[in-house]
Amino acid sequence: MRVAALARTLALTLCCAAAMAAPPPAATPAATAPAAAAHYTLDAAHSSLEFTFLQAGARNTGRFPRFTVALDCQGADPLRLEVTVDVAALDTGDKDRDDTLRSDDLFAVKKFPQATFSATHITRTAGGYDAVGGLTIRGVMRETHVPFTFRAANEGGATVGYMTGKTVVRRLDFGVGQGDWQATDQVADEVTVAFKLRLTAAH
Amino acid sequence: MTLRNTTRRWGAIAQLFHWLIVALILVQLWLALRADELTGMGKLRELARHKSVGITILMLVILRLLWRSRNPHPPLPDNLKPYERSLARFTHGALYTLLFAIPLSGWTMSSARGFPVSWFGFLQLPDLVPKNHTLYEWLVMTHVTLVCVLAVIVALHVAGALKHHFVHKDDVLRRMLPFTRT
Numbered sequence: 108m109r110v111a112a113l114a115r116t117l118a119l120t121l122c123c124a125a126a127m128a129a130p131p132p133a134a135t136p137a138a139t140a141p142a143a144a145a146h147y148t149l150d151a152a153h154s155s156l157e158f159t160f161l162q163a164g165a166r167n168t169g170r171f172p173r174f175t176v177a178l179d180c181q182g183a184d185p186l187r188l189e190v191t192v193d194v195a196a197l198d199t200g201d202k203d204r205d206d207t208l209r210s211d212d213l214f215a216v217k218k219f220p221q222a223t224f225s226a227t228h229i230t231r232t233a234g235g236y237d238a239v240g241g242l243t244i245r246g247v248m249r250e251t252h253v254p255f256t257f258r259a260a261n262e263g264g265a266t267v268g269y270m271t272g273k274t275v276v277r278r279l280d281f282g283v284g285q286g287d288w289q290a291t292d293q294v295a296d297e298v299t300v301a302f303k304l305r306l307t308a309a310h
Numbered sequence: 311m312t313l314r315n316t317t318r319r320w321g322a323i324a325q326l327f328h329w330l331i332v333a334l335i336l337v338q339l340w341l342a343l344r345a346d347e348l349t350g351m352g353k354l355r356e357l358a359r360h361k362s363v364g365i366t367i368l369m370l371v372i373l374r375l376l377w378r379s380r381n382p383h384p385p386l387p388d389n390l391k392p393y394e395r396s397l398a399r400f401t402h403g404a405l406y407t408l409l410f411a412i413p414l415s416g417w418t419m420s421s422a423r424g425f426p427v428s429w430f431g432f433l434q435l436p437d438l439v440p441k442n443h444t445l446y447e448w449l450v451m452t453h454v455t456l457v458c459v460l461a462v463i464v465a466l467h468v469a470g471a472l473k474h475h476f477v478h479k480d481d482v483l484r485r486m487l488p489f490t491r492t
Contacts, residue, residue: 163358164428200424200441207350287351293358294351 145259147268147306149176154304156192160278161295169199169208178257178268178306185257188226188238195220212285219245224253235272244281251276259308266308273301311488315381319485324381327374328486331409334367335460361420362430368413375406387480401466408460414438415456419449 156171173193179186195216199205209216226240235256242251255272277296278284288294314321320328338360345356386398420427421437422445428434439445474482484490 162425163354163361164431165426165434167424167426212350290351293354 143182145180145266145308147176147178147180147308149174150267150305150307154302154306156300156302156304159299159301161297163293167199169197169205172196172198176270176304176306178270180257180259180268183259184231185229185236185238188224188229188240188253190224192222193220194222194244212288213283215245224251226253242276242281244276245283247281249276249280255302268304268306268308270304270306271302273299275299315384317382317384319384319481321381322488323377324374325486325488327370327377329488331367331370331374334363334370338363338367339457358428358431361416361427364413364416365427365429365435367409368417371406371409371413384485387474387478387482389478389480397466398470401463401470404463405460405467408456408463412453412456412460415449415453419446419453422446422449 151173154176156174157168158170159166159168161167171192171194173196175191177187177189179188194214195209197205197208197214199208208214211218222242222244224238224240224242226238228239230237230239232254235254238253238255239250240253241248242253243249251274253272253274255270258269260267260269275297278294278298279289279291279296284290284294284296311319311325312321313323315324341356341360341363345353345360348356386395390398417427417435418438421439422442424441426434426437471483471486474480475484
């Protein structure tokens with residue numbers, strides 16, 4: 108009798124433990140399948156890529172209006188990120204300054220029309236994700252961390268993704284600043300690059 | 311020489327304001343002309359200095375007027391003709407007005423261009439107007455015109471001081487000079 112009671116208790120405990128260890132019941136049938144892969148591209152009209160720099164001690168902001176993004180996700184998690192920026196399209200709101208930035212001593216856009224970021228490794232962090240990959244500007248590639256947040260949403264039946272983040276790059280690491288422009292007293296070495304993206308999914 | 315003004319001469323503080331501003335205006339002209347000749351980084355550097363010194367002049371003029379309002383003014387000599395008194399009042403009023411208007415037009419011009427002003431990299435000043443290229447071009451013209459007006463008024467001011475010294479042979483010039491007796 109006592110053995111039987113013990114056996115029953117043991118069986119019940121094992122059942123509970125098994126139930127707790129099992130994944131929670133799926134909300135939709137689709138999620139029961141292996142996490143779906145999603146491929147996102149940029150909704151350029153609702154996205155921005157900006158850079159903030161210190162010029163003569165004052166903060167100035169410019170933007171790259173033309174760029175493309177390719178983001179692959181496995182389930183909810185970003186796996187791979189590719190960004191290509193049309194550097195010549197840069198816009199700081201001042202034509203003279205923009206022309207200077209395009210010149211050979213700075214971005215040298217004739218020779219290096221594109222800047223790219225290719226994340227080979229994306230990990231989860233407390234606040235979101237951290238993409239590590241090669242950032243190439245002016246033909247120089249440097250390993251760069253880009254922390255970001257990512258959130259997928261369903262808008263009218265379409266899957267969209269919202270991605271925000273920023274990173275600090277040192278322009279001189281990439282040779283953006285030759286000759287006189289190597290000096291950092293008027294234009295600081297550190298440039299903050301920030302992005303707010305809306306992405307649309309194509310399965 | 312005392313720090314404060316007396317009824318006979320300008321004190322050390324008033325003289326310091328006067329001559330420091332004279333020196334900084336000359337520095338400003340030099341920086342502006344250099345910036346005009348240079349391009350690229352060199353131009354950026356000279357213009358940043360020009361803006362910082364301009365803001366310094368603006369601050370000094372504010373302090374100078376505060377000091378002036380709390381000190382007696384040595385009076386003009388009694389033998390001046392009414393038109394000479396009016397002319398003296400006009401040139402001094404114009405000088406103070408220009409010492410406000412020129413830095414403010416420069417600051418506003420930077421804001422309109424979209425290049426915020428920083429005081430020697432320590433302090434970024436707020437933009438006075440939103441970015442506007444038409445306004446910027448108008449302000450460039452205004453800034454330069456005001457400097458030309460300043461040159462004319464300064465010429466009158468110096469001519470007046472020299473006339474007091476060499477023609478009237480009074481102490482109006484000497485009382486603004488350090489190391490002289492009145």
